[in-house]
Amino acid sequence: MKASRACRGYECNASILYEIQNTQSYSHLSAARKCSLPLRVSIPGTNLFPEDAIPLERSEEESNWLSFRAFLYDFCVTSTNSDLSRGYLHDVEALVGRLGPASDLVKACQAVSFSCHGKVLRRPNLVYKSERLYQEVLGSFAKTINDPILANTTESKLVALLLGLYQIAATTESSYGEHLIHANGLAALLKIGQSPLSLLGTMGSPLIQGVGIKQNIGVFSASAFSNYGESLESILLQLSSVWNKSEAVLEMEEVHALKNEITALDGRFINWQKSRIQEIQPTTIGHVEERQHVEKVQVGFWPGKIDTYFDFCVAGMWNVFRAARLLLTLLGVKLCDATGDIDGYAEYKTIANEIAKDIAASIAFHLTDNLHVFVNELETSSEIREQGRLLGGVLLMHPLYVATQVPYLQEELREYMRSCLEWIGSEMGLGQATLLAKVREIDARFAYPIIVSWLTCIECRTQSLTDAFWKVVV
Structure with missing residues (x-):
């Protein structure tokens, strides 16, 4: 730490590793190691790069x-x-x-x-x-x-x-x-x-x-997400059904019926959120103060709360829930426009902006290497000094994309989330994030279906959840 040098860890070659893997003690070890290869920069005083x-x-x-x-x-x-x-x-x-x-x-x-x-x-x-x-x-x-x-x-x-x-x-x-x-x-x-x-x-x-998954446990198989009331899977499936109905040409009577169905479904989302146990709820550990005379908010520094989670998978699950609910507000606004319900439109707009703030509060958790260090350095830092694990960017990019596509969110917040997508692309090497940030009109397959379903892989009993991951990536 005094020398400001990255610890390279204990080196372990492949032959030693596989010898270890044949012992009972292997379950307590991992070969995981953070990449410490330095950035390749130009030779000082020139625009030439070393070999x-x-x-x-x-x-x-x-x-x-x-x-x-x-x-x-x-x-x-x-x-x-x-x-x-x-x-x-x-x-x-x-x-x-x-x-x-x-x-x-x-x-x-x-x-x-x-x-x-x-x-x-x-x-x-x-x-x-x-x-x-x-x-x-x-x-x-x-x-x-x-x-x-x-x-x-x-x-x-x-x-x-x-x-x-x-x-x-x-x-x-x-x-x-x-x-x-x-x-x-x-x-x-x-x-x-x-x-x-x-x-x-x-x-x-x-x-x-046949690959080790018990019947009827649900995709979100951790009991904290599947138990304690209605499962998230059932709500997502209902959202899919409602979305499909909304794409048909509807008579006014059907519009009112669908509007009531959307209201009921939002109530189910709210009940699911309230019934989750405390251990998986987001915990606020800091706040970012609004900075005057700042032309552009840097990634991780959106004014407001900073939340932490049990792990990436739990954080991602909450953002699947939020992205799905944002999509439901899109349906609600569409039907409010059709029926001339001004009050309903205003309510959905308020709900959507609160949901987007919760997504924003999770960004630092996903993208920083050490959230507690990041929070402690808020007053002296103006950017993320060390990016976190690449998985954080993978799990965050699609909820961010959903938020950027909601037209009645605060425009500054939408632009901030686009800049976060650009950052994920440039600092984490995930090209799809760059695409989602820059290409405003993408095939519909990148919008609703991808976002609602992509995190079904997040708890990754990998033998069975890979398809949901790819459907999202599509």
């Missing part, structure tokens, strides 16, 4: 392994309480211990890691390695899914998920539909339809049960 090469003390094999360890750090969350959170991709490291470092699963993780960090660190060779690994895994995976037995393994579903996660990172404004291939392929593997919410109704299927 983009692996440090002399590292071999190609070591570089690849370190990228896998960085993936574990950035994307994998092991829950400390399964009743509150199911974690995220927490099975990957143990599965790799059985499959070995040359498996497609490891290569897919490395492709994602190299892509994100290569762009952020201005290291094109890492980006090139990510593309090469992606193509290698894609070719191997195409052969795998031709075998009915191999196609139905946990590894195959995880590889499909990771190939799409790679596409999130690699997305550009001119190429943003390629993850459709992975989404449709994964839907085929899981034998479900193309609807983004299809997975919510498949938890009892033989396929899902």
Whole structure:
């Protein structure tokens, strides 16, 4: 700390790691390590950059392994309480211990890691390695899914998920539909339809049960989200039904009936929120004071409260709830316009702005490396000094996008959220966030379906929830 140097941790080569994995003590260890590769900057006094090469003390094999360890750090969350959170991709490291470092699963993780960090660190060779690994895994995976037995393994579903996660990172404004291939392929593997919410109704299927998921536990399987009253799945499914009804040409009598249905559904959202136990509720740990004469609010510094959560998965779940409720206000406003209900319009506008503030209060939690340090330095800092895990950006980008598309939100707040999306793209290497920030008119598949369903993967019993992730990415 005194030298202001990043701790590189205890080094551990692949042979030692896999020897450890064969011992009972492995369950208490993890190879996860934060990427410490420095930003590639121009030579002082010039606009020339040094050669983009692996440090002399590292071999190609070591570089690849370190990228896998960085993936574990950035994307994998092991829950400390399964009743509150199911974690995220927490099975990957143990599965790799059985499959070995040359498996497609490891290569897919490395492709994602190299892509994100290569762009952020201005290291094109890492980006090139990510593309090469992606193509290698894609070719191997195409052969795998031709075998009915191999196609139905946990590894195959995880590889499909990771190939799409790679596409999130690699997305550009001119190429943003390629993850459709992975989404449709994964839907085929899981034998479900193309609807983004299809997975919510498949938890009892033989396929899902066959990979370790109990029947009727729901996608949001942590008891804190599924128990204590109505499940979030059932409310989301009803929202989908109401949305579909709203897209039809309605007679005035049907408009009034649908308006009443929306009011009732919003009541169900409110009851669900109130019935969640205290342990998973957001906790306010700080406030950002409004700064005078600031032309643009920096990421994480929107005036108001700062909330913390049990973990990323719980935080993401709350934002799925908020994004869904924002979409419901869009329907409510549409019907209020049709019926001339001025008071109803004003009420929905107020509700939407309060929901958006709650999303804004979660941004620092998702994007900072240490929220408590960030809060303690609020008075002396004007920007996020160290970005957090990449998973935070993945889970946050779509709720932010929903908020930017709600026209009656405070315009300054919408612009702030667009800047957060741009930051996620530039500082975390997630190209889809840049796309969502800059492209204002995107295919409808990027709007309602993607947002309502995407976080169904968040508690990630990874064997069964991958499709929901990809439907969102689509």
